[in-house]
Amino acid sequence: MADKLNRTDNPGANRYIDTRGACAEPVPFTRAVVDGLAQGGGLYVPEELPRLSLADIEALAELPYAQRAARAYELFNVDLPDERIAELMGRSYGSNFDDEAIAPIVSLGEGTHVLELWHGPTSAFKDMALQCLPQFFSASARELRERGELDHEFCILVATSGDTGKAALEGFKGVEGVRIGVLFPDGGVSDIQRKQMVTTTGGNVQVWAVRGNFDDCQTGVKRVFGDEAFAAELMEGCSVALSSANSINWGRLMPQIVYYISSYAELVRAGKLEAGRLLDVCVPTGNFGNILAAWYAKQMGTPIGTLLCASNENRVLADFIGTGIYDIAERGFVLTPSPSMDILVSSNLERQLFELTGRDAGAIRGWMADLSEKGRFEVDEATLAKLQEGFKGGSVSNEECLATIKAVLDEHGYLIDPHTAVAYAIAQRQRGDNPVLVASTAHWAKFGDNVYRALHGIAPGAPLPEDVAALTGCELNALIARETGQGFIPAGLAQLDELPVRFTEVIDRDEAAIEAAVEEMLRR
Numbered sequence: 017m018a019d020k021l022n023r024t025d026n027p028g029a030n031r032y033i034d035t036r037g038a039c040a041e042p043v044p045f046t047r048a049v050v051d052g053l054a055q056g057g058g059l060y061v062p063e064e065l066p067r068l069s070l071a072d073i074e075a076l077a078e079l080p081y082a083q084r085a086a087r088a089y090e091l092f093n094v095d096l097p098d099e100r101i102a103e104l105m106g107r108s109y110g111s112n113f114d115d116e117a118i119a120p121i122v123s124l125g126e127g128t129h130v131l132e133l134w135h136g137p138t139s140a141f142k143d144m145a146l147q148c149l150p151q152f153f154s155a156s157a158r159e160l161r162e163r164g165e166l167d168h169e170f171c172i173l174v175a176t177s178g179d180t181g182k183a184a185l186e187g188f189k190g191v192e193g194v195r196i197g198v199l200f201p202d203g204g205v206s207d208i209q210r211k212q213m214v215t216t217t218g219g220n221v222q223v224w225a226v227r228g229n230f231d232d233c234q235t236g237v238k239r240v241f242g243d244e245a246f247a248a249e250l251m252e253g254c255s256v257a258l259s260s261a262n263s264i265n266w267g268r269l270m271p272q273i274v275y276y277i278s279s280y281a282e283l284v285r286a287g288k289l290e291a292g293r294l295l296d297v298c299v300p301t302g303n304f305g306n307i308l309a310a311w312y313a314k315q316m317g318t319p320i321g322t323l324l325c326a327s328n329e330n331r332v333l334a335d336f337i338g339t340g341i342y343d344i345a346e347r348g349f350v351l352t353p354s355p356s357m358d359i360l361v362s363s364n365l366e367r368q369l370f371e372l373t374g375r376d377a378g379a380i381r382g383w384m385a386d387l388s389e390k391g392r393f394e395v396d397e398a399t400l401a402k403l404q405e406g407f408k409g410g411s412v413s414n415e416e417c418l419a420t421i422k423a424v425l426d427e428h429g430y431l432i433d434p435h436t437a438v439a440y441a442i443a444q445r446q447r448g449d450n451p452v453l454v455a456s457t458a459h460w461a462k463f464g465d466n467v468y469r470a471l472h473g474i475a476p477g478a479p480l481p482e483d484v485a486a487l488t489g490c491e492l493n494a495l496i497a498r499e500t501g502q503g504f505i506p507a508g509l510a511q512l513d514e515l516p517v518r519f520t521e522v523i524d525r526d527e528a529a530i531e532a533a534v535e536e537m538l539r540r
């Protein structure tokens with residue numbers, strides 16, 4: 017492997033090791049991105065982290081966002097030529113975003129800064145990573161093909177409960193060497209989310225509704241991934257390997273580090289933060305990807321103080337930070353107004369624990385085995401102390417979430433979505449003396465029904481009035497915009513009722529039905 021690396025343009029390239037210590041050799045960035053998951057089930061992390069000085073960070077504020085991102089990738093010594101990285105970043109963060117700043121910051125009162133991460137094509141923060149990852153996935157595959165280390169194309173399969181599927185479709189549409197198929201539960205996503213997916217353009221995309229719930233979709237897709245005979249058939253017949261673009265891919269995490277470094281620079285430039293002063297960061301957390309990115313930004317030299325981990329009623333992470341015990345054995349899954357955080361197993365936590373233990377792969381193997389066998393693991397005292405030194409956790413009830421939306425609108429004339437509201441509530445409740453950056457992860461119009469409940473004092477989960485329930489998602493958003501004077505609805509959401517529906521197929525949830533659908537897509 018080492019001599020192969022030397023054949024690239026970038027002999028000093030940073031390499032990636034895995035959290036379970038199963039890979040014999042570290043791999044380059046390109047390999048980590050196309051593999052996603054490491055052999056042995058571990059996650060890739062960079063062997064070394066680049067360091068930035070305060071002056072380096074401040075200098076980023078002079079560059080457009082795409083160049084800030086390119087600079088960060090160059091610091092990691094990604095094994096692709098610098099010109100190529102700059103070109104891909106230009107494509108990732110350009111006119112596909114509806115704000116030139118890409119991730120603008122809105123300040124609400126003294127020392128509370130809201131980082132808007134939803135200006136991408138699907139109006140959720142997943143775009144920050146999923147506009148970028150596909151570009152690097154395709155370029156990495158091409159690079160590996162040129163080095164003679166890869167000889168096939170890819171088919172990405174995604175099971176979605178709503179947000180991720182559309183962000184992945186938008187990111188991968190039109191990308192060379194990749195097809196993408198998305199499965200969502202028939203009747204299990206909102207009107208807006210369904211329309212976002214079934215109206216996607218592009219020749220390499222496919223969307224299926226599945227007769228079943230989200231769990232059925234996910235289980236079905238996992239079984240397809242586990243079917244070796246099917247994988248061999250696809251490789252032989254179509255020269256295609258299945259892959260998943262989920263949030264454990266390092267190529268999804270890295271773009272998220274960029275906006276934390278960039279935000280710090282931006283606040284200093286705007287005169288809202290004294291250079292060198294600590295900034296706390298509060299993140300509405302599900303899979304632990306977004307908050308882990310903030311932790312990496314801190315490790316790289318960004319003056320970040322406490323990381324506030326905001327949970328909804330699925331409070332497994334808040335409890336873990338309090339006790340060192342991660343326990344899902346006895347825990348029910350709660351439906352909340354912030355569905356993208358309704359998660360029990362936070363897959364990126366594995367990376368965080370690997371780092372906090374000083375990269376102890378043996379400890380990680382033990383804890384992950386306990387989690388899969390007993391539904392529970394407990395970290396040692398030293399690791400718990402490290403965790404509590406860097407993080408504070410908190411959880412927000414469904415009622416408090418909706419009340420926060422109303423309170424922020426009344427106080428600041430600013431409308432937030434339920435995920436952002438969870439973070440905002442924790443930031444207010446648990447902040448210390450430092451200014452705080454609140455990650456805003458979705459535009460409110462993606463979750464209009466719960467925003468309507470918040471504004472009208474309707475309890476979480478209670479039915480909407482009949483005339484409101486009869487509206488399409490777009491009509492409901494227009495009503496909320498009129499009532500609140502919040503006129504801006506992203507074009508991608510406002511026009512959904514007018515777009516032609518391209519995908520209407522409903523398939524069964526079993527493995528055979530999904531495999532047949534995939535084969536048909538690949539034959540087309």
Ligand SMILES: *Cc1c(COP(=O)(O)O)cnc(C)c1O
Nearest residue numbers: 301302303304305306356457458
């Ligand atoms: C995915 C998502 C989250 C959770 O982010 P993680 O990186 O999984 O912790 C929060 N809010 C929204 C709107 C999301 O789509």
